[in-house]
Structures are given as C-alpha cells and as structure tokens.
Amino acid sequence: MPRDTFHKLKEEKRELITNAFLREFAIKTYDEASITQVVKELGIAKGSMYQYFDDKLDLFMYLIEECSKVKMQYTLHVSREDYPDYWEYFHALFLEGLKFDANHPLQSHFLHNLTQNLNSPSVKEQFDQLQKQVVEAFTAMVKYEVGIGKFRDDVDLDVLGFMLYKLGTGVQEHLEYHNIINPQQSIETRTPVYQGKKKELIATLNHYIALARSAFDKQ
Amino acid sequence: MPRDTFHKLKEEKRELITNAFLREFAIKTYDEASITQVVKELGIAKGSMYQYFDDKLDLFMYLIEECSKVKMQYTLHVSREDYPDYWEYFHALFLEGLKFDANHPLQSHFLHNLTQNLNSPSVKEQFDQLQKQVVEAFTAMVKYEVGIGKFRDDVDLDVLGFMLYKLGTGVQEHLEYHNIINPQQSIETRTPVYQGKKKELIATLNHYIALARSAFDKQ
DNA sequence: CATCAATATGACTATATGGTCACAAATGTA
DNA sequence: TACATTTGTGACCATATAGTCATATTGATG
Known part of the structure; x- marks a missing residue:
C-alpha cells in the first residue's frame, strides 16, 4: 500500500509518477526495472519514492492493483446472463x-508484460x-456450466477449469508467437497492442472457440 | 560450446562440474544462478570455469543440450507408426x-525448471x-494428422499446432498447480519429480486427452 | 512573522557477481 | 634434466542498484 504522502500528492504529479513506472515495468522484468532510472527521468529524488512506497x-x-481496477471496469460490464452460450460470453469478454x-494502452501494456514480469x-x-x-474464477465458471448442463460432466472439473484458463492466455500468446501483435513494439510506439488487429484477434479467437466448443460442450 | 579443455577433463571431474551446475540452474533463475557459489562448492577456481566455457x-x-540429448534417447524410441491413434502416441511420449x-532425476529437474529459467x-x-x-514440431504432427484424415480440417493449422503445444506443457503445469508434483521440493530431496505419482499423472493425462480428442479429432 | 511538522533531496552504503589476467603448477616431450 | 605447452588459480575490477539518512525546503498554523 502506498503511504499517505503519495495519496496527498497533486493528482497530476501522482499520475506522472504512476505512468512513468507503468512504462518501466511494461518493458522490463521486475528485477530489471530500475527505480534509479525512472526517478532520474522524472527529475525527482529517489528518497521521495521511499516516502511514497515502502519498497519496490x-x-x-x-x-498491478491500479491497472486491474481499470480493466475490471470493462469486464464487469459483461454478464453471463446476457448470453445464451458460454462461448459468446467468453467472446464478449475479449471484446x-x-x-x-x-x-x-499504458495499463494494457503493463498487464501484458505482467506474465513475464x-x-x-x-x-x-x-x-x-x-x-x-x-484459475479459481475459471473453475467456478466451468462448474456453473456443467451444473446447467451446458458443459460435459465426464471430465474432472479442475482439468476443465485449468484448461479454460490456459485457453484465455493461449489466444494472446498465439498472437504474440505469430507476430500478429507485438506488445514490446507497441509499448515503444505507445500504441494499443491490438490497434488495427481487431479482425485478426477475432479470427484467431473464433478458431480457439471452435476447438473449445468441441472440447467443453456437452454433445 | 564448451572449450576443448573441458572435454579433455577426466570424465569424473567433468560430470562433477556438470552436475553441480545442473543443480544450481535447476533451483534458480538463469540470472540468479551464481557461478561464484557453485565454484566455491566444487572447490575449483572460478578462472577454471572460464577456461572450460566462454561465459555463463x-x-x-x-x-540444455546435454539434458536434451539424454531425454531424446527416450522419446525417440516412440514412433508414431507404432500407434493407430495420435493420442496413444502422445500418451506413450509421456510415459x-x-x-x-x-x-x-537431475536432468529432469533441470528441464523442469527450464521454462521459468x-x-x-x-x-x-x-x-x-x-x-x-x-511449436513447429507439434504443428508438423498436426499437419500430418490432418493429412491422413484423423484431425479436423476446419481449424487453422497454426491454431491446432499451438494448442497441442500448450496441451503438452499444460499437463505438467496442471500437476504443479494442484500440488500433485512439486519440482522444487523434488530437487531438494533429490528424488524424481514423478516418483510415486505415476497414477496421478496418467489419470490427469487421460482427462486432458479426453478433452483433446473431442477438440482435435475429425468427428 | 515565527514555529513546527510534513516533504523533498541526493550523496552514500552495502552487496553481489560476471569476467579478467598475471602468475603458478602440472603435464608432456626429448 | 631442461624446456614447452596446457591447465589451474584467486585476487581484483567494473558495474549496478535497492534502500538509508542527515539535512534542506516547503507549507501550514496561530
């Protein structure tokens, strides 16, 4: 938790600091990320950072918390009940x-790098x-779908849950692997990761969903 | 490539060195792993290491190469032609x-840690x-299966390939996630990762294969 | 204006390690 | 034994950073 001192800062300064560090952690590993460097860039003293935060x-x-909050604002809009089908819900979450x-974009970059980070x-x-x-969230979803008879019930729930989780991260990794998106580059150019790649994302997503339907749905 | 000096070493010493470093890299990140420490443990001079290898x-x-070679000796025994079904082949590879x-075990530990490493x-x-x-190897397999009409042909080959790759790593991650295996601990106790867990591995594997069959096979 | 608490500052410390290199030891050769 | 070549050695260097702390600055308050 940031110290009071940080919260008392003028919003402008607070955001300047937050953004600078988001950028640093978006392109570097946790260990690689250098407070010394960012602080130099910001033109504030290193000691100040330790007045704002306990440590690195x-x-x-x-x-992480800040970015998660922002992303939540989007995903919480989507509600399972609005979709007749889990996969349409899944699709909507991606959108x-x-x-x-x-x-x-900045928050998105940070979260993209989080896995490696x-x-x-x-x-x-x-x-x-x-x-x-x-994983638990996904497992809960699976449990629900099995409960209402939409997902198969002959496979271990934990397996279904873990696989669904892997599916979620898999689409993104697939796009990275095939150079359709390039988070690193997007960070440099400060453009959204999926800018101009919406169609490709959806096409790939649909392929994965097609596979997943066969795997998860009760036949 | 190790230098000649290293190959000329007595086999015993060569293995002592190799094993010590396998252990180090099995429990630590590449960056964390300390040549200084291992060398101290081995009782040889740091300079010697740089007579054996160019650098870290x-x-x-x-x-990596040594461990891969050893593992290859096992997996190369298994040949697709000996199985009527891709998934039996897949299963056999796991065995x-x-x-x-x-x-x-040591080599296995090292390879287990490789991903994080x-x-x-x-x-x-x-x-x-x-x-x-x-991934390319998996994609090639998929292509073959599609070719002989065993796998579905309505989904992008790259998607099938990448997903199959994820499936391979997924089983292991699943077992780790659910604390069925614990590579870190196994390294400490110097026991094989799957010791006494064969049944559990196979059970989980079969669940994943059940899902995969529905997803990949031509219906 | 004077006083006190909250902030800002940046030189400095502690800590580690990969890699080097001049020199020593050992091994081979004749 | 005398010389040459290959190996072994470990003190030393360069490098980088998280975190600290005594001191300076700012800002609020009466």
Whole structure:
C-alpha cells in the first residue's frame, strides 16, 4: 500500500509518477526495472519514492492493483446472463479487453508484460496468488456450466477449469508467437497492442472457440 | 560450446562440474544462478570455469543440450507408426518422459525448471528459439494428422499446432498447480519429480486427452 | 512573522557477481 | 634434466542498484 504522502500528492504529479513506472515495468522484468532510472527521468529524488512506497514490491503491487481496477471496469460490464452460450460470453469478454486496450494502452501494456514480469523469483509468491484467483474464477465458471448442463460432466472439473484458463492466455500468446501483435513494439510506439488487429484477434479467437466448443460442450 | 579443455577433463571431474551446475540452474533463475557459489562448492577456481566455457550463457546452453540429448534417447524410441491413434502416441511420449525422470532425476529437474529459467531476459532469445522448434514440431504432427484424415480440417493449422503445444506443457503445469508434483521440493530431496505419482499423472493425462480428442479429432 | 511538522533531496552504503589476467603448477616431450 | 605447452588459480575490477539518512525546503498554523 502506498503511504499517505503519495495519496496527498497533486493528482497530476501522482499520475506522472504512476505512468512513468507503468512504462518501466511494461518493458522490463521486475528485477530489471530500475527505480534509479525512472526517478532520474522524472527529475525527482529517489528518497521521495521511499516516502511514497515502502519498497519496490509495494510500488509494483500498487501498479498491478491500479491497472486491474481499470480493466475490471470493462469486464464487469459483461454478464453471463446476457448470453445464451458460454462461448459468446467468453467472446464478449475479449471484446471488452479490446476496448480496455484501446482506451488505456499504458495499463494494457503493463498487464501484458505482467506474465513475464512475474516470473522473477522476487514476486513469485504474488504471481502464484494472482494465478490462483484467476484459475479459481475459471473453475467456478466451468462448474456453473456443467451444473446447467451446458458443459460435459465426464471430465474432472479442475482439468476443465485449468484448461479454460490456459485457453484465455493461449489466444494472446498465439498472437504474440505469430507476430500478429507485438506488445514490446507497441509499448515503444505507445500504441494499443491490438490497434488495427481487431479482425485478426477475432479470427484467431473464433478458431480457439471452435476447438473449445468441441472440447467443453456437452454433445 | 564448451572449450576443448573441458572435454579433455577426466570424465569424473567433468560430470562433477556438470552436475553441480545442473543443480544450481535447476533451483534458480538463469540470472540468479551464481557461478561464484557453485565454484566455491566444487572447490575449483572460478578462472577454471572460464577456461572450460566462454561465459555463463555458453555453460547454460551446454547444460540444455546435454539434458536434451539424454531425454531424446527416450522419446525417440516412440514412433508414431507404432500407434493407430495420435493420442496413444502422445500418451506413450509421456510415459517415456516418466522413465527419463526416474532414471535421470537431475536432468529432469533441470528441464523442469527450464521454462521459468528461460524467462530471464538474458536468455529470452534462446528460449524463443527453443519454443519455436517445439511449436513447429507439434504443428508438423498436426499437419500430418490432418493429412491422413484423423484431425479436423476446419481449424487453422497454426491454431491446432499451438494448442497441442500448450496441451503438452499444460499437463505438467496442471500437476504443479494442484500440488500433485512439486519440482522444487523434488530437487531438494533429490528424488524424481514423478516418483510415486505415476497414477496421478496418467489419470490427469487421460482427462486432458479426453478433452483433446473431442477438440482435435475429425468427428 | 515565527514555529513546527510534513516533504523533498541526493550523496552514500552495502552487496553481489560476471569476467579478467598475471602468475603458478602440472603435464608432456626429448 | 631442461624446456614447452596446457591447465589451474584467486585476487581484483567494473558495474549496478535497492534502500538509508542527515539535512534542506516547503507549507501550514496561530
């Protein structure tokens, strides 16, 4: 948690600082990211940062929380009940992700880099915790779908849940792997990751959904 | 590539060195792994290491290569033609992996840690290259199965390939996530990762295969 | 204006490590 | 034994950064 001092800052300065660090952590590993550098860039003293945050990890967690909040505003709009089918819901979630990316590129960049970022041993614990939350959310969804007879019931729920989680991250990784999106480059050019790639994303997403339907749906 | 000096070493010493570093890289990130420490442990001079290898990366790549060779000896036994069905072949590959793990725990540990290991920016390039090889291998398999009419042909080959790749890594990650296996602990106790967990592995594997059959097979 | 608390500052410390290099030891050769 | 070549050695250097702290600055308050 940031200290009071940070919250008391003028909004402008607070955002300047937040954004500068978002940028740093968006292109570097947690361990690589240098407070010294960013602070120099910002023209503020390093000591000040330690008046705002307990330490590097505190700062990092704050950034995660802020970005998550912003993204939530988008995904919480989408509600399962509005869709007759889980996969249309799943699809809709991705579209919200697109909006988020377009409107908040910096936050999107940061979150894109998070996976790699979090492999640093220094934040492994935090990563495991986050991952657990996400997997559990997916497992809960699966459970619901099985319950209402939409998903198959002959496969372990945990397997379905974990696979659904992997499916979510898989689409993005697929697009990165095939150079359709390039988060690193997008960060440099400060453009949304999916700018001009909406069609490609949706096409790939639909392919994955086609596979997933066969795998998950009760036949 | 290790220097000649290294190859000329007595086999015993060569293995002592190799094993010590396998252990180090099995429990730490590439960046975290400390040559200084291992060398101290081994009781040899740091300078000697630089007579054996160009640098840290050279050493690391050597370890990858050695372990891969050993594992290959197992997986190359399995041939697609001996199975009527891709998934039985897939299953058989995992069983060979089990044998490898049981007979070469150290190498298995190292390879298990490789994924996390390779997220260090210092070796990102190497990781991408390795990943590319693996994904391409899977994509080739998929292409073959589609060709002989076993796999569906209405989904992009790249999607099938990438998903199959994810499936391979997914089973292991699933077991780790659910604490069925614990590579870190296994390294400490120097026991094979899957020791006493064969049944669990196979059960989970079969669940994933059940899903995959529905997803990939031509109906 | 004077006083006190909250902030800002940046030189400095502690800490590690990859890699080098001049020199020592060992091994081979004749 | 005398010489040459290959190996082994470990003190040393360059490098970088998270975090600290005594001090200076600012701002509010009466």
